[in-house]
Amino acid sequence: MDQLVESDKTKSIEHPLNPLTEEEIYSASRIVKNYFAESREKIFFETIQLEEPEKSFVLNFKKGMQIPRAARVNIFKEGKIGVHVIKVSISEERVISEEKYSDAQPMIQLEEFLDIENAVKTDPRFIKGCKRRGIVDLDLVCVDAWSAGFVASEDEKGRHISHIFAWVRNSPTDHQYAHPIEGLNATVDIKTLEVIEVIDVGDIPIPKTPGNYISEFEKNPRDNLKQININQPSGVSFEFKDGKLLWDKWSLVVGFNSREGLTLHNVCYDNRSICYRASIAEMVVPYGSPNKTHARKNVFDIGEYGIGKLANSLELGCDCLGSIYYMDCWIADTSGNPMKIKNGICIHEEDHGLLWKHYDFRLDSTEVRRGRRLVISSISTVGNYDYASYWYLYLDGEIEFEMKATGVINTVGCIPHSGDKYGTEVAPGVVGQIHQHIFCARLDMAVDGEKNSLYQCDTEQEASSELNPFGNAFYVQEKALKVEGGFKRNPEKQRYWKFVSETRKNKMGKNTSYKLEPTGSIASFHDPNGPSGSRMKFIFNSLWVTEFDREERYPAGEFVNGSKSDDGLPSFVKKKRSIKNEDLVAWHVFGLHHLPRLEDYPVQPVVKTGFKLMPVGFFDRNPSIDLAAQKNKASCSVKDS
Numbered sequence: 001m002d003q004l005v006e007s008d009k010t011k012s013i014e015h016p017l018n019p020l021t022e023e024e025i026y027s028a029s030r031i032v033k034n035y036f037a038e039s040r041e042k043i044f045f046e047t048i049q050l051e052e053p054e055k056s057f058v059l060n061f062k063k064g065m066q067i068p069r070a071a072r073v074n075i076f077k078e079g080k081i082g083v084h085v086i087k088v089s090i091s092e093e094r095v096i097s098e099e100k101y102s103d104a105q106p107m108i109q110l111e112e113f114l115d116i117e118n119a120v121k122t123d124p125r126f127i128k129g130c131k132r133r134g135i136v137d138l139d140l141v142c143v144d145a146w147s148a149g150f151v152a153s154e155d156e157k158g159r160h161i162s163h164i165f166a167w168v169r170n171s172p173t174d175h176q177y178a179h180p181i182e183g184l185n186a187t188v189d190i191k192t193l194e195v196i197e198v199i200d201v202g203d204i205p206i207p208k209t210p211g212n213y214i215s216e217f218e219k220n221p222r223d224n225l226k227q228i229n230i231n232q233p234s235g236v237s238f239e240f241k242d243g244k245l246l247w248d249k250w251s252l253v254v255g256f257n258s259r260e261g262l263t264l265h266n267v268c269y270d271n272r273s274i275c276y277r278a279s280i281a282e283m284v285v286p287y288g289s290p291n292k293t294h295a296r297k298n299v300f301d302i303g304e305y306g307i308g309k310l311a312n313s314l315e316l317g318c319d320c321l322g323s324i325y326y327m328d329c330w331i332a333d334t335s336g337n338p339m340k341i342k343n344g345i346c347i348h349e350e351d352h353g354l355l356w357k358h359y360d361f362r363l364d365s366t367e368v369r370r371g372r373r374l375v376i377s378s379i380s381t382v383g384n385y386d387y388a389s390y391w392y393l394y395l396d397g398e399i400e401f402e403m404k405a406t407g408v409i410n411t412v413g414c415i416p417h418s419g420d421k422y423g424t425e426v427a428p429g430v431v432g433q434i435h436q437h438i439f440c441a442r443l444d445m446a447v448d449g450e451k452n453s454l455y456q457c458d459t460e461q462e463a464s465s466e467l468n469p470f471g472n473a474f475y476v477q478e479k480a481l482k483v484e485g486g487f488k489r490n491p492e493k494q495r496y497w498k499f500v501s502e503t504r505k506n507k508m509g510k511n512t513s514y515k516l517e518p519t520g521s522i523a524s525f526h527d528p529n530g531p532s533g534s535r536m537k538f539i540f541n542s543l544w545v546t547e548f549d550r551e552e553r554y555p556a557g558e559f560v561n562g563s564k565s566d567d568g569l570p571s572f573v574k575k576k577r578s579i580k581n582e583d584l585v586a587w588h589v590f591g592l593h594h595l596p597r598l599e600d601y602p603v604q605p606v607v608k609t610g611f612k613l614m615p616v617g618f619f620d621r622n623p624s625i626d627l628a629a630q631k632n633k634a635s636c637s638v639k640d641s
């Protein structure tokens with residue numbers, strides 16, 4: 001398949017939603033540098049991402065049309081507070097607009113992590129705290145730069161703050177998270193790298209027992225499993241054509257940006273539109289310990305760091321098994337230079353077990369079809385945790401998102417065997433605190449057209465004894481939701497939501513629709529008005545629905561780092577716009593509830609959450625009924641050996 005080996009360098013833009021190329025990032029940053037050249041102030045680039053064209057252009061786009069390309073460039077200035085959002089026409093080599101957000105803080109940049117660590121490790125107060133705990137070799141100390149939330153203190157007012165936690169290795173390759181330096185924290189001004197305060201409290205000993213996971217420490221590796229190979233001898237069933245990814249009846253555009261990472265666009269089945277744009281637009285990890293320094297831990301890994309920028313280069317045969325197509329991802333570093341994440345996105349097909357089957361015992365005949373799915377994935381590492389994002393497309397029209405969380409729990413020290421009400425002592429003197437990983441998917445739905453309506457569907461037990469003489473009656477009650485807002489989950493009523501086309505009907509005369517199955521919805525335990533709760537108000541509903549506005553992009557607001565309150569979804573829905581037969585955006589909140597287990601240490605096996613979008617009367621029958629019967633001839637029968 002020739003398209004699949006084409007190098008990124010030579011690839012021209014074929015679709016208006018294809019992500020920015022290396023050359024385009026370079027052009028955008030050059031235009032912005034020229035724009036600021038006279039001011040002689042040093043500028044840093046927070047993000048350079050595709051400024052998506054108007055929907056009307058994208059939806060009417062035909063191959064061969066000129067594609068106007070634009071970028072949204074966020075910059076910040078040396079020593080100055082605020083973020084400038086510069087919209088740039090790459091095609092016309094000019095700045096379209098500039099907006100300055102004086103109080104906004106940029107995301108914490110990858111390049112700043114090490115600067116912050118160095119600043120702390122050379123601070124005499126921090127060194128004193130280390131020495132007091134018997135640490136002689138500062139090279140073995142690791143300092144993680146956490147976002148600091150919002151604290152109304154004079155020290156931190158008007159500054160960009162990182163709040164740090166520290167660990168120490170026993171040896172240069174030893175796993176530091178097994179050895180938290182409890183009670184030693186610092187706040188750092190990210191702009192000036194001034195260490196504002198070093199907090200050194202308590203006498204919790206540093207746990208010395210190693211908790212290693214890298215192979216060099218495993219003396220007796222378990223190596224009894226034989227190989228599983230995935231072969232596709234006739235090639236893969238997907239291809240790229242005109243900038244779109246095509247597989248079976250599916251077509252879509254795969255995008256990527258430094259904040260949200262992977263994005264899907266124009267997702268269609270059999271040329272029928274389902275979703276205009278899908279991404280995981282925010283993620284926050286609230287911790288549950290009331291301890292003063294730990295109570296600040298409420299990190300927005302997407303809004304404050306950007307999981308795109310932190311995406312891994314994936315490895316064949318390790319991260320990805322089988323016949324893999326990799327996409328390289330291009331983002332910008334803080335100097336505005338293009339930065340490549342080689343093999344940032346993995347695309348492949350997976351066998352997915354049984355799709356459908358029936359055995360007719362009278363005819364003694366069986367019909368069976370195996371399912372498979374197209375997987376589009378990427379993995380990002382944010383400090384101690386690793387997040388693997390998987391979008392699955394199925395043969396029967398289902399779309400699924402799965403987030404696999406793995407990596408290392410955030411570790412905290414305690415007096416060995418003392419336990420912790422707000423966590424689990426996973427090793428002597430090492431606590432993993434209770435926390436949640438809460439995600440918000442932004443789903444710009446377009447079920448059979450841009451305009452949809454929304455229904456909330458609850459299952460009710462029949463209350464009328466006259467209608468329910470045997471006590472068995474239950475039914476689904478649909479309620480039309482007319483005004484944008486936030487909606488709660490209700491597992492007791494098997495609640496789901498349906499996005500309905502008002503223009504297309506199925507063969508039974510009902511409007512076609514897709515339902516959102518909230519399989520990973522989650523309860524919240526934070527005070528919505530507390531310092532953390534007020535910054536993440538989006539988590540207090542399972543679904544928000546808004547009318548589309550291209551500037552309403554992120555659930556907790558455009559600028560999250562150091563924010564005082566959530567100016568995302570709660571403020572969007574205040575407009576009380578109609579959501580009846582309108583261009584709707586669904587924002588689905590889901591997540592993981594995590595009291596660490598001993599089994600999550602020293603590295604955590606994958607835990608999963610996600611959601612499903614399933615056709616409900618979108619098709620007139622099982623859309624996978626026409627699959628040809630096939631028998632996999634490479635399968636063989638084995639005897640006990």
Ligand code: CU
Nearest residue numbers: 435436437594
């Ligand atoms: Cu966790």
